Amino acid sequence: MNVHAFLHNFWENTISGLAQGAIYALFALGYTLVYGVLRLINFAHSEVFMLGTFGAIITWQALGLDQDSPTPSFGPVVLYLIVGLAGAMVFSAVTATIVERVAYRPLRKRNAPVLAFLISAIGASVVLSELVGVLSRRKPRGVPRLVQPEAVFTIGGAEVTNLTIGILVVAFGLMFALDRFINRSRLGRGVRAVAQDPNTAALMGVNKDRVIMLIFILGGLMAGAAALLYDLKIGGTDFFAGFDLGIKAFAAAVLGGIGNLRGALVGGLILGILEPYTSSLFGTQWTAVTAFVVLIIILLFRPNGILGESLGRARA
Amino acid sequence: MLLEISDVSLLYGRIQALHGISLGVDEGEIVALIGANGAGKSTTMRAISGIRPVASGRIRFNGDDITKLRADLRVVRGLCQAPEGRGIFPGMTVLENLEMGAYTRRDRAGIAADLERVFGLFPRLAERRKQVGGTLSGGEQQMLTIGRALMSQPKLLLLDEPSMGLAPMLIQQIFSIISEINSQGTTILLVEQNAQQALARADRGYVLETGRIVKSGTGTELLHDPAVKEAYLGVA
Ligand SMILES: Nc1ncnc2c1ncn2[C@@H]1O[C@H](COP(=O)(O)OP(=O)(O)O)[C@@H](O)[C@H]1O
Ligand SMILES: [Mg+2]
Numbered sequence: 001m002n003v004h005a006f007l008h009n010f011w012e013n014t015i016s017g018l019a020q021g022a023i024y025a026l027f028a029l030g031y032t033l034v035y036g037v038l039r040l041i042n043f044a045h046s047e048v049f050m051l052g053t054f055g056a057i058i059t060w061q062a063l064g065l066d067q068d069s070p071t072p073s074f075g076p077v078v079l080y081l082i083v084g085l086a087g088a089m090v091f092s093a094v095t096a097t098i099v100e101r102v103a104y105r106p107l108r109k110r111n112a113p114v115l116a117f118l119i120s121a122i123g124a125s126v127v128l129s130e131l132v133g134v135l136s137r138r139k140p141r142g143v144p145r146l147v148q149p150e151a152v153f154t155i156g157g158a159e160v161t162n163l164t165i166g167i168l169v170v171a172f173g174l175m176f177a178l179d180r181f182i183n184r185s186r187l188g189r190g191v192r193a194v195a196q197d198p199n200t201a202a203l204m205g206v207n208k209d210r211v212i213m214l215i216f217i218l219g220g221l222m223a224g225a226a227a228l229l230y231d232l233k234i235g236g237t238d239f240f241a242g243f244d245l246g247i248k249a250f251a252a253a254v255l256g257g258i259g260n261l262r263g264a265l266v267g268g269l270i271l272g273i274l275e276p277y278t279s280s281l282f283g284t285q286w287t288a289v290t291a292f293v294v295l296i297i298i299l300l301f302r303p304n305g306i307l308g309e310s311l312g313r314a315r316a
Numbered sequence: 317m318l319l320e321i322s323d324v325s326l327l328y329g330r331i332q333a334l335h336g337i338s339l340g341v342d343e344g345e346i347v348a349l350i351g352a353n354g355a356g357k358s359t360t361m362r363a364i365s366g367i368r369p370v371a372s373g374r375i376r377f378n379g380d381d382i383t384k385l386r387a388d389l390r391v392v393r394g395l396c397q398a399p400e401g402r403g404i405f406p407g408m409t410v411l412e413n414l415e416m417g418a419y420t421r422r423d424r425a426g427i428a429a430d431l432e433r434v435f436g437l438f439p440r441l442a443e444r445r446k447q448v449g450g451t452l453s454g455g456e457q458q459m460l461t462i463g464r465a466l467m468s469q470p471k472l473l474l475l476d477e478p479s480m481g482l483a484p485m486l487i488q489q490i491f492s493i494i495s496e497i498n499s500q501g502t503t504i505l506l507v508e509q510n511a512q513q514a515l516a517r518a519d520r521g522y523v524l525e526t527g528r529i530v531k532s533g534t535g536t537e538l539l540h541d542p543a544v545k546e547a548y549l550g551v552a
Binding site: 186189190192193196197199200201202203204205206207208 | 365366367386387388389391392396397399403404405406407408412415416417419420464468
C-alpha cells in the first residue's frame with residue numbers, strides 16, 4: 001500500500017475522479033430512469049452511450065472536422081462543441097427510442113415475463129455493438145482536437161483544466177435540469193406517478209406508453225452528453241466503448257440507489273473518485289476490484305443503495 | 317343515460333370475475349353498487365375505468381362506445397375513479413397528488429379554482445398540502461383520493477369503498493361530503509360494503525353477488541327489501 005503516492009496525488013486524483021464520476025453519473029441516469037419506471041435493467045443502455053460517442057464524431061465530420069484538423073479559434077470551438085453535444089444527444093436518444101420500440105414494447109404488449117426482457121436487452125446490446133463494429137471495421141475513431149487541456153487554476157498544487165471545468169459544468173447543469181424537470185413539471189409528475197403506481201397513474205389520465213418513451217429519450221439524452229464528454233476526455237472511441245463504462249455506470253446507479261436520480265449522481269461521483277484513489281494506493285491493476293469490493297460492502301449495509309430505491313418513493 | 321354497461325364479462329386469467337352484468341347511471345344520480353367482499357365490485361370499477369379489458373359486453377359513456385378505449389383517454393372524456401384502499405401516490409405531496417388529478421387539464425385558472433373547491437370540501441387537505449401522501453392517516457388518504465378525482469372535473473365520479481377502514485365519525489363525514497359533491501352537479505357511482513349508508517344516500521342501487529347483479533331498485537326499495545336487509549344490513 002502506497003500511502004505516500006496517495007497523499008502526494010490526492011488533489012490531482014480528486015479532480016480527475018470527479019470529472020470521470022460526473023460522466024458515470026450522466027450515463028447512470030438512463031439505467032435509473034428505466035429501472036425506476038419499469039423495474040427493468042436496460043442492458044442496451046451501454047450501446048446507447050456508445051452510439052453517442054460516434055454521434056458527435058459523425059456530426060463533426062459532416063461539418064468538415066476530423067482528428068487531423070487544426071484546432072479552431074475560440075468562437076468556432078464553442079459552436080462546434082455545442083453542435084457536437086447536440087449530435088451525440090440526438091444519436092443516443094434516437095437509439096434509446098429504437099431499443100424501446102423494437103426490444104421492449106412488443107414484449108410489454110404481450111405481458112412477457114421479466115427474463116424475456118433481460119434476454120431481449122442483452123440481444124439488443126450485442127446487435128448494436130456488432131453493427132457499429134462492422135460499420136467501423138472494428139477500428140477506433142479519433143476525435144477532432146477541439147479542446148487543448150490547459151490549466152485554469154490550481155488546487156493544492158493540482159491543475160484544474162478547462163476541459164475538467166467544462167465536463168463538470170455540462171454534467172451538473174444537465175443533471176440539475178433533469179432533476180427539475182422530473183420533480184417540478186407536469187410531465188415529470190406523470191413519470192413519477194407511473195413509477196409509483198402505474199394503474200392509478202392511468203386512472204389520472206397518464207398515458208403509460210408516452211411516459212416510457214419519455215424516460216428512454218431522457219436517459220438517451222443524458223447518455224449522449226456523457227458520450228461527448230468521454231470523446232473529449234479520451235480523444236477517441238470504438239464500438240466497444242460502452243461495455244466497460246456501462247458496467248461502471250450501472251454499478252454507480254446501484255451504489256447510489258437505482259431508481260433514484262440523485263443516487264446516480266452520488267454513486268457516479270463515489271465510483272469516479274475511488275478509482276484514482278485505489279490506483280494510487282494499491283496500483284492500477286486493483287482499481288476495478290477495489291471499486292466492486294466497496295460496492296459490495298456498501299450494499300451489505302444499505303441493500304437499496306446509499307440514497308435508497310424508487311424514483312417515486314424516495315421523492316427522486 | 318350517462319353510463320350504460322350491457323352484459324359485461326371479465327376474466328382474470330381463467331377466473332371469471334364478472335358474468336354478464338348490466339347497469340346504468342343517469343346524469344345527476346348517485347347510484348350505489350353493494351355486495352360482499354369478493355363479489356366483483358372493484359372489478360366492475362376497473363372495467364368501467366379501463367384498467368382491465370372486458371372479455372365481452374359493451375360500455376357506453378355519454379353516448380359513445382368506450383369498451384375498447386384506453387384508460388387514460390376515458391379520463392379525458394370525463395370518467396374518473398377514486399380507487400379502493402390507499403390509492404394515492406405515496407411519494408408525492410398532497411398538492412402534487414391533487415395536481416395529478418388535473419393531469420389531463422391545461423386550464424390553469426380552472427385548476428386553481430377546483431383546488432380551492434377541494435380544499436373547501438376537505439379543509440384537512442388544505443392544512444397538509446405540503447405533506448407527503450404516504451404519511452397521511454387512513455381517513456386523510458381517502459379524502460385525498462376523492463379530492464384528486466374531483467380535480468379532473470369528472471362528469472361521472474367512481475368511488476370504490478370511500479368509507480373503508482374509517483372510524484364511524486369519519487364515515488359520516490365522508491358520506492355527507494359525497495352528497496355535497498353530488499348536489500354540486502357531479503354524477504356518482506358509489507361502491508360500498510357499508511350498504512346502509514350507501515343506499516340511504518343513493519337514488520338507485522344494484523346488488524352484486526359473485527359477479528352477477530341479483531337485484532336493483534331505488535335506494536329506499538333496497539333498504540326495505542327483506543333479502544337485502546338480511547344479507548347486507550345486519551338485520552336478522
Ligand atoms: N388481480 C386479480 N387476479 C385474480 N383474481 C382477482 C384479481 N382481482 C380480483 N380477483 C378476484 O375477483 C373476484 C372479485 O374481486 P373484487 O372485484 O376485488 O371484489 P370486491 O371489490 O367486490 O371485494 C374475487 O374473487 C377476487 O379474488
Ligand atoms: Mg373491492
